[in-house]
Amino acid sequence: MSSRQTEVMPNFEQTLLKKRGSALTDGLSFIAYGAQAIANDEFSKCFAPKPRNKVISYLLKGLKAPLSIAGMGIRYFLLLPIRIFILFGASAGFFIALPIVLRLKSERLKRLLFKLYCKAFLWSWGSKIRYHGKKPVLDEPHIFVSNHTSIIDYIVLSSHGFPHATVAQRQGGIIGYFQKNILKLNGSLNFDRSQKNDRSVIAQKMREHVFNTEKSPLLIFPEGTCVNNEYTVLFHKGAFELGAKVAPVAIKYDKSWADAYWHSRTQTFSSQ
Numbered sequence: 001m002s003s004r005q006t007e008v009m010p011n012f013e014q015t016l017l018k019k020r021g022s023a024l025t026d027g028l029s030f031i032a033y034g035a036q037a038i039a040n041d042e043f044s045k046c047f048a049p050k051p052r053n054k055v056i057s058y059l060l061k062g063l064k065a066p067l068s069i070a071g072m073g074i075r076y077f078l079l080l081p082i083r084i085f086i087l088f089g090a091s092a093g094f095f096i097a098l099p100i101v102l103r104l105k106s107e108r109l110k111r112l113l114f115k116l117y118c119k120a121f122l123w124s125w126g127s128k129i130r131y132h133g134k135k136p137v138l139d140e141p142h143i144f145v146s147n148h149t150s151i152i153d154y155i156v157l158s159s160h161g162f163p164h165a166t167v168a169q170r171q172g173g174i175i176g177y178f179q180k181n182i183l184k185l186n187g188s189l190n191f192d193r194s195q196k197n198d199r200s201v202i203a204q205k206m207r208e209h210v211f212n213t214e215k216s217p218l219l220i221f222p223e224g225t226c227v228n229n230e231y232t233v234l235f236h237k238g239a240f241e242l243g244a245k246v247a248p249v250a251i252k253y254d255k256s257w258a259d260a261y262w263h264s265r266t267q268t269f270s271s272q
Contacts, residue, residue, distance in 0.1 A: 048228060079126065083123075083124040083125065083126060084124070086120060086123050086124045087120065087121065087124035089120075090116075090117060090120030090121070090123075090124070091117075091120075094113065094116075094117045094120075097113055098113065098182075098185075101113050102185070107214060107215075110185070110186065111162055111163055111186075111216060114158060114163035114186060114216075115158065115159060115162060115163045118155045118158045118159035118163060119159045121152075121155050121159075122155060122156070122159055127156075129156060129159075129160075131160055135160060135161040135162075136247050137161075137162075138217075138245060138247070139213060140213070140244075140245060141210045141211045141213065141242075141243070141244035141245065142210070142217065142244050142245040142246070142247055143210055143217070143218045143219070143220055143239065143242060143244050143245075143246055143247070144157070144164060144217055144218065144219045144220070144246075144247045144248075144249055145219075145220050145221070145222055145235070145239055145240075145246055145247070145248055145249065146219065146220075146221055146248075146249035146250065146251055147221070147223060147227065147229075147232050147249075147250060147251055148221035148223045148224075148225065148226050148227060149226055149227060149228070149229040149251065149253060149260050149261050149262070150226060150260045150261060150262040151175065151262060152260060153221065153251055154166050154168075154219065156251065157219060157249060157251075158219075162216070162217065163186065163216055164186075164216055164217055164218065164219035165183070165186045165187035165188045165189070165209060165215060165216040165217070165218050165219065166183070166188050166189075166218070166219045166220070166221075167188070167189045167190075167191070167202065167206065167218070167220055167221075168183075168188065168189075168190055168191075169190070169191060169192070169193060170190045170191065170192050186215075186216045187209050187215045187216055187218075189202055189205050189206065189209070203238065206218065206220075206242060207242055207243075210242050210244045211244070220239045222235035222236045222237075222238070222239040222240075223235060223236075224236050226261065226262045227261075228261045229251075229252065229253050229255075229260065229261055
């Protein structure tokens, strides 16, 4: 949120005191003040997708048009099949290796398998990621907390150094399948916002996970929702009441070619 606060109706109180009228008039003035405050709400812009730079449209102009058309041909007819092959090949390898790793009961191999699968996802998207700083490896209870833009936040962070367990809202479709059958294997927790009892149960399970240093480090997104990567909203305090050290993480996406923001109320993840 911006630190600069703009006054919706300057000198509203002074103007109201100078007026002489009925109580009804005063009430209507307050209603108008509230309506303008809602209309100029700065909080809603945290969830509004920001138009990305029209790089492709720009490249199609003038003398650069032939190069841009050639680039699109390479991306869609050469690179896209390769990326699909990487994604499906990595998925096949993951599901073949997973039962073997689980049978061996090796936490180290399981972490390596999850990490490589996350890397394969990023390779298939042609992503370029720049990590700043060294990812901490702690032998005491700790959690990682990060701002939240999309489901791929988890993949980005789990592909670097070591994978994470996470806490997430239950989803349907292919994401729900991965939550129920894959992510739960590394200790990830799922909850349903409509079930009030889930909150206390999840809080207890989070504490148990955090204080078991043999498990994958827990990654939490305390904003509780996806934000458009231009702002952050208030972090819920529950993540900081576990009695564990906190390792903060910040993720910033480049929107030149695509916007990573997942507006879950209007988009499915596959249509992002």
